[in-house]
Amino acid sequence: MTQNLGGILLIRMTSLGDIILTLPAIRAIRQHFPLHRVTMLTSLEYIDLVSEIPYLDEIITLDRRGKEPAETIRVVRQLRQKKFDLVIDLHGKFRTRLLSGLSGGRQRIGSRRDIYPPNTHAIDDHFQLLSTIGIQANDKSLEFYVTEANQCFAQELLNEKLLLGDQVKVGIFPGARWDYKCWPADRFAEVADRIGKQYNAAILLFGGPAEADLVSQVRDSMQADPILFDTNLQIGQLAALISFCDQFVSNDTGPTHIAVALGIPTIVLFGATNHLKFGPLDPMHTVIRHGNSLDRSKGNDMMRLITTDEVWKIAEGKLNSLDK
Known part of the structure; x- marks a missing residue:
């Protein structure tokens, strides 16, 4: 595709x-079209994240939250006023x-989950889509x-909270949007205690808005x-708080990314979701998963196959390599 384009719309809601x-x-889109106006359509709840992406010129x-269909009509009218030359549905x-x-x-192109190989990474799926233009x-x-x-x-x-600047800080996020993705709370607690005792580490315990009870279970x-x-x-x-951590331990969930x-x-810690598609690519990170099933009904059983000893062993190896 040539650079004879005006505005470009990217769509990723959640x-x-x-x-x-x-x-x-x-x-990659910004690098390919450095002079074009790039707009992104996303859900309002993620404006805090998307507004800091430096490759975007505008966010819609x-x-x-229960405002259909009037909200969709409003957004469609706004999109049509922009007269985009290219729309990329990610x-x-x-x-x-x-x-x-x-x-x-x-011109419109879009992701098709049904045509991507099951074990290619999500980033590669997006790159394949971009290659078509x-x-x-x-x-x-x-x-x-x-x-x-x-x-x-x-x-x-x-x-x-009186955390010392040179004290080892380990972040723990025991929740996830879906219960079948969650490792048991008592196992997070055991690993956290072992890390804290061995390294005199501060354990930073995080949770999402719906996870106050789960955080309390780990704490207790x-x-x-x-x-x-x-x-x-x-x-x-x-x-920003995660950025101060020396290590992070969590399930397959947003804060992990x-x-x-x-x-x-x-x-x-992965259960019944595909680590090959959604897991980290950099070898500095470690995925633990037992089994290959993507059946959500088996997710909790798969998570329970992950032992505290194997998580501790990996955590210990990573913390021992810190230049403290």
Whole structure:
């Protein structure tokens, strides 16, 4: 495709981890079309994340919280006013295909989950889509953008909690959007206690808005006292706190992708989701998974196959390699 283009619309509505995995494609699009206006359509709940992507010129949000169909009509009208020359649907669901079709874009391409090989990485899937319009992308590295304001917020909060600057800090995020992705709370607690005792480490215990009870379960199962944080942190605030960690241990969930993108050595616990498609590519991170089933009904059983000893062994190896 030549550069005879005006505005470009990218569509990726959700979710946190999936949006992060689109960043290599977004970067490649900007590099291929450096002079064109690039707009992204996403869900309002992710504006905190998307607004910091430096490759975008404009963001259009759709509020999915019970405002249909008026909200969709509003967004479609806004899209059509822009008269996009190219629309790239990086999501590939019925809703996003519909929005792409209604956008009025002159040329439209979109992801098709049913045609991608099952074990190719999501980043490669996006690159394959871009290749259909002549964009040859190779850089699979992830990025995350922590603002100065969020960095200051995190530093002040850590100072309030009396965390020493040179103390080892290990982040634990025991939750996930779906229960079948979650490792048992008592096992997170056991690993956290072993790390804390062996390395005099501060355990930073995080959770999402719906995970206060789960965070409490981990805390109550621990012998030592972890450092607790508000479960209603904004995405940018959470990312800033994670950036201070020396290691991160979590399930396959959005904050895990944040840690990976920030370059924090991460241990990711996978069950009935495909680590080959969604897991970290950089060898500094480690995936633990037993079995190959993608049957969600088997997810909890698969997660229970992961032992505390194997997680501890990997955590110990990573922490021993720190230049402290």
